[in-house]
Amino acid sequence: MIPAAGAGDCAPHWPRRLTVLGATGSVGRATLEVVAEDPGRFEIEALTAHRRAGELARLARRHRARLAVVADPAAYGELREALAGSGIEAAAGPRAVVEAAMRPSELVMAAIVGAAGLEPTLAAVRRGAVVGLANKECLVSAGELFVREVATHDAVLLPVDSEHNAVFQALAGNPRRHLERIVLTASGGPFRTASREEMARATPDRALAHPNWRMGAKITVDSATMMNKGLEIIEAHHLFGLDERAIEVVVHPQSVVHGLVVFTDGSVLAQLGPPDMRVPIAHVLAWPSRLATGVARLDLVALGRLDFEAPDPARFPALTLAREALRRGGGAPTVLNAVNEIAVEAFLAGRIGFLDIARTVEEALATPLAAVRPGTLEEVLRLDAEARTWTRRRLRLAGQHGSADRA
Numbered sequence: 001m002i003p004a005a006g007a008g009d010c011a012p013h014w015p016r017r018l019t020v021l022g023a024t025g026s027v028g029r030a031t032l033e034v035v036a037e038d039p040g041r042f043e044i045e046a047l048t049a050h051r052r053a054g055e056l057a058r059l060a061r062r063h064r065a066r067l068a069v070v071a072d073p074a075a076y077g078e079l080r081e082a083l084a085g086s087g088i089e090a091a092a093g094p095r096a097v098v099e100a101a102m103r104p105s106e107l108v109m110a111a112i113v114g115a116a117g118l119e120p121t122l123a124a125v126r127r128g129a130v131v132g133l134a135n136k137e138c139l140v141s142a143g144e145l146f147v148r149e150v151a152t153h154d155a156v157l158l159p160v161d162s163e164h165n166a167v168f169q170a171l172a173g174n175p176r177r178h179l180e181r182i183v184l185t186a187s188g189g190p191f192r193t194a195s196r197e198e199m200a201r202a203t204p205d206r207a208l209a210h211p212n213w214r215m216g217a218k219i220t221v222d223s224a225t226m227m228n229k230g231l232e233i234i235e236a237h238h239l240f241g242l243d244e245r246a247i248e249v250v251v252h253p254q255s256v257v258h259g260l261v262v263f264t265d266g267s268v269l270a271q272l273g274p275p276d277m278r279v280p281i282a283h284v285l286a287w288p289s290r291l292a293t294g295v296a297r298l299d300l301v302a303l304g305r306l307d308f309e310a311p312d313p314a315r316f317p318a319l320t321l322a323r324e325a326l327r328r329g330g331g332a333p334t335v336l337n338a339v340n341e342i343a344v345e346a347f348l349a350g351r352i353g354f355l356d357i358a359r360t361v362e363e364a365l366a367t368p369l370a371a372v373r374p375g376t377l378e379e380v381l382r383l384d385a386e387a388r389t390w391t392r393r394r395l396r397l398a399g400q401h402g403s404a405d406r407a
């Protein structure tokens, strides 16, 4: 599924036709920034967004996209108006996003946030496209099914998440039998040194103040709870076919070493780079070649030191919960992901406390929902919807009794 990283510097065919799902987001915009550095190499087939039609139209005009799609039908009028006279096709609705992914681009950047990215990303997989996978939630939510579809349709998955991209690069074509384990690094987020009491009082603004990375709100909160690293363990399991015990997490506050591969002879290969998503994005856009980027270069002397710490499971229970969901398999990761998405939304809306996020996920994993074993995409989507409904009910109940944000 993941191609051999050392597939050689065979000249890719340029220009490459590219579709960006989630073009208005942090990864989507970074993708288009890389494209703008060398515009002759890319033709933009389609760009999609949720409802930020004005921003989508601006990007579509700037990059001469053929098609622009908003998932929210209510944003269609604004999109059409903003594209008037441009010759760019406009469309709206979740089905139109799926259809955008089906259009004949060679490379699809899957950068929608959350399980909303699942169906469009699968549509790209099912036509055998090369998919740059930023959207980790779709692999968490429907991992086994997703991996099966990739294999059935001979699609190629290229990891965009910086840690997985680092592992992909460090594997460098080595046979899988020589691989002992991988190490994913975590920045530790804004609460790396905070006590449970401080975390219990955390506001959305505090949680959104990430020390190293500028990302969308959902992944930034996931980073603060370390659920992001939990989701990444599940993502790595599916991408690299590794047992959960062979995926280690190490806190590395400088976010310079992104991922490491430990081989059976004791050699460790790592990928380093500045904490800038344009680096893994450029790697994926040009794979198996490379693009020149204007990203600031690492200055190791100025950096001076690289620190590593063990994660603290008592302050960051989300990591343990994700490992448990992965070990249980079936629908447990689907439930973990769906409940986390709703809980993060509720936290950002000021309805629950920061510690309630992991607590709600823990409660959900103890319900019969987490024991369901979905076998088809429809069953995954049904379970995802049921878990969301359960969470909304649970959080309303918690609100009536006063959210118990205990330390």
Ligand SMILES: NC(=O)c1ccc[n+]([C@@H]2O[C@H](COP(=O)([O-])OP(=O)(O)OC[C@H]3O[C@@H](n4cnc5c(N)ncnc54)[C@H](OP(=O)(O)O)[C@@H]3O)[C@@H](O)[C@H]2O)c1
Residues within 6 Å of the ligand: 021, 022, 023, 024, 025, 026, 027, 028, 048, 049, 050, 051, 052, 053, 071, 097, 110, 111, 112, 113, 114, 116, 134, 135, 136, 137, 160, 161, 162, 213, 214, 215, 216, 217, 218, 219, 277
């Ligand atoms: N940001 C990073 O540095 C980073 C790094 C590694 C992995 N990732 C992963 O990449 C994905 C995107 O993250 P991000 O930080 O770029 O997110 P983001 O900034 O919040 O952007 C999300 C994108 O998805 C669109 N979207 C949201 N809900 C949608 C829906 N229901 N249907 C269709 N489109 C929808 C948004 O459109 P609107 O703008 O119209 O709302 C936007 O274009 C996530 O899975 C994240 O975990 C991100």
